[in-house]
Amino acid sequence: MSTNHLDFELPIIELEKKIEELRRFTSNSRMDLCREVEALEKKAERLKREIFTNLAPRQRVQLARHPQRPHTLDYINLIMDGFYELHGDRMFSDDRAIVGGLCKFNDETVLVIGHQKGSNIQENIERNFGMPHPEGYRKALRLMRLAEKFNFPVITLIDTPGAYPGIGAEERGQAEAIARNLMEMSTLKTSLISLVIGEGGSGGALGIGVADRTLMLENAIYSVISPEGCAAILWRDKRKAGEAADALCLTAQDIIKLRIIDEVVPEPLGGAHKNHEQVATLVAESLKRNLSELKSFSIKEIVRRRFEKHRHIGEFLELREEAISVRGTEDGDEK
Amino acid sequence: MIWPRKQVERTNGLGMRCNDCGEFILGKKLEKMLKVCPKCNYHFRLGARERISLLLKDGTFEECDSQMTSHDPLNFQGLELYRDKIVEEQKKTGLTEAVITGEGYLDNHPIVIAVTDSRFMMGSMGSVVGEKITRAAERAIEKRLPLLTISGSGGGARMQEGMLSLMQMAKTSSVIAKLNKEKLLFISILTDPTMGGVAASFASLGDIIIAEPRALIGFAGPRVIKETIHRELPQGFQRAEFLFKRGLIDMIVSRGELKKVLSELLDKF
Structure with missing residues (x-):
């Protein structure tokens, strides 16, 4: 294929x-x-x-960016029913790099939002290579508010090189749009599941990624900066992207050790692009299980746990009266 | 994370040259002007301690969490080791990390304050900066005090701590949501430079957002944007005045006026 x-x-x-x-x-x-x-x-x-x-991290980066890898709309078509896309942020425009809408999943109404990359150059131009402008994040937030109103679970699919670095994006407040989503998602009164299906590029990914459960596909990556960007700054040479990929701990296998994600969803042998149906089935299974687990908590409890989960991410030393204590994710268990 | 933008301190024993207009300013004069160029109003970058002493009543500042340091959780290896880099930055700046937090009085107003210092690893946010900002907000909640943050961070989320840094954006934004629920005031001051992950989290979430004149503020660094769009950037792009015109910040306040403005704002709450 x-x-x-x-x-x-x-x-x-x-x-x-x-x-x-x-x-x-x-x-x-x-x-x-x-x-x-x-x-x-x-x-x-x-x-x-x-x-x-x-696979070395740099090879996972290649797989995560593979053009034939299934993208958000592929998953929606394969595992969700009756999808209606809802458009626009009601303020400026409709960002085609983020899609969102209502569908039926596992016999319940779910709001699904995701970055949309293209599979060829023409589609990618139309979708801006999956790099959203502020209006994309604002559309996502508007749709999440709709989900909150009717208590629909929200599923977000993450697949972006990053938020778009451009003049218009800055003029319309890219930083503010992402910051607002982080804040609003942290207290959104419905369940949130986020799955990294390909590339989780920095703040542009996290902008729709604050969730009760964060899942990653086996060959997906999630990173504070692209390996190329990191190499350009730290090695002053973009060709050192491989070294940067190794250093950044950006694979699902590394990130789950940091307790930042909850689950690694397996892919078919050879990567998700080898068998769309199979990976979609595995994704559906994981989403269903996580959705049903979240159902055992009240909304209040879900929001409280979401706060606690994020509150305890971080690793540092605190020196007190000459005693060194290592604090961080290891005592991040919910109280 | 964005491109570092070095500010060259052109100095000799007597004084400094303005980074913008090139005017030579005598050291004493510069101190008196609070490190603002008398000719062109260029605001030199300030360290976190200088900012605190500029705003808070003498002797009232009590620092918190001063002994918290990074411990290289990823064992990050670039051209140099992250753990060596931290020690190097600590020696260079006399700071333990890129943020100083604590409590003090601005005139007669007790406040919680957090100031990032752009000299320490470009003021970037890793686990320590995220945790200290979060604790500062929690202290504000506990004591029912306003929170004031002053950001000077060209580095955004610190890449040497990988995803742990990115998630500090979610952590600090979550605690601001809590602050809002408690109906406490949060004033965010943006100084040159406030970029990337810091701009895209707590720094953009103030009830009131104030910037220093001509401060560089934005999500992506100008160099990255230029490389992406293959075009020259407009004059004054991503400067405080540019953001003000587009409705992204409440006001631009000169350094000399800042304390008075803040005090008069705090009077209203």
Whole structure:
């Protein structure tokens, strides 16, 4: 399906080509090579498993940004019913880099919001590469208020390189729009689940990412800054993005250790782009389970726990009377 | 996180040259002018302690959480180790971290104050800055006092602490929501520079937002924007006056007037 191969996938691709050739040869001749094909297939499977269970952070970055990876509207189409997109922030315009609307999920009405990237250059231009302007964040907040009014759960799907750095974005208060969302989402009186499906780019991601449950797909990334941006500042060389990716702790596997996310949702072998239906099913399962777990709490309790969860993120030292105590996420358990 | 923008302190024993108009100002004169250029009204950057002594009544400031430091939770390795960088910055600035918090009196008003210092790792927000700001807001709630923050942060969220830094944006914004629920006043003062993750969290959430003249304020750094749009930026882009015109801040107040303005505002609450 995919036409964009990543460098570390090449050994697998080569093996798959060989298998294909062998198959063609078998069907055109009388020689039975079924066993050889089977053996090679097993080898390819083993190789795939080996490569994909030992991915370096920089390789996950490539997977997270893969153009054929399912995006927000793909998930909506695959696992949600009767989606109606709602448009505009009622102030300035409709930001196409963020989509939001009402749908049925697991037999209940849910408000879904997500960054929308394109799968090709034309779509990406239309969607501004999934980089929102302030009006995108303001639309998201307007829709979340609607969800709060009717007690609909909110699901946000995160997939953005970051909030757009442009003149108009600054003129209309990009910083304010994100800050307001962080504040308002922290006390929103309905349940919030956030899932990073691809790229979680800094404040632009967090702007719709304050939630009761934060989930990440296996090959998604979530970072305070892009590896390229970090490399340009700390190494003064954008080509050091690989080193920066390793240093930033931006993979789901690293972030769950910091207790910033709650769950890593598995992807099909080879990455989400290899099988949209399968990854969507896994996502649906996880969302359903988390939604039903949140149902056991009152709204008041949900909001209280959301505050406590964020309140305890951070790691630092406090020196007191010469005694050093390490404080931070380890004593972040809810009281 | 945005591009660092170094401010060169052009100084000799006698005085300093204005970064903007190039005027040479004698040290004594500069002190008297509160580090504002007498010719062009350029506001030199100030350290957190200077800002506190400028606003609070002598001897009333009580610092809190002064012994809190970063401990390199990611074991972050750039060209240099983060833990070495922290020690280096501590030596350079005499500060333990990029924010000073505490309580004191502005005229006869007791307040809780938090001031970030752009000299310490560009005033960027990691776990310590986020925690100290949050505790300051909690102290304001506990004592029913107004909260005043003064931001000087070109660094935004500190990249050396990765996602822990990003989440400080959510943490500080959450506690401001609590402050609002308690109906307590929050005044945010933006100084040169206030960018990235600090601008996109607590600093933009003041009931009243005041900026110093010509302060650079925004989400993305000008260099990143320029590289993205491949175009020259308009004159005065992302400066306090630019934000004021677009309705993003309440007022621009000169350094010399700030204490009086704040005091008269606090009188109204």
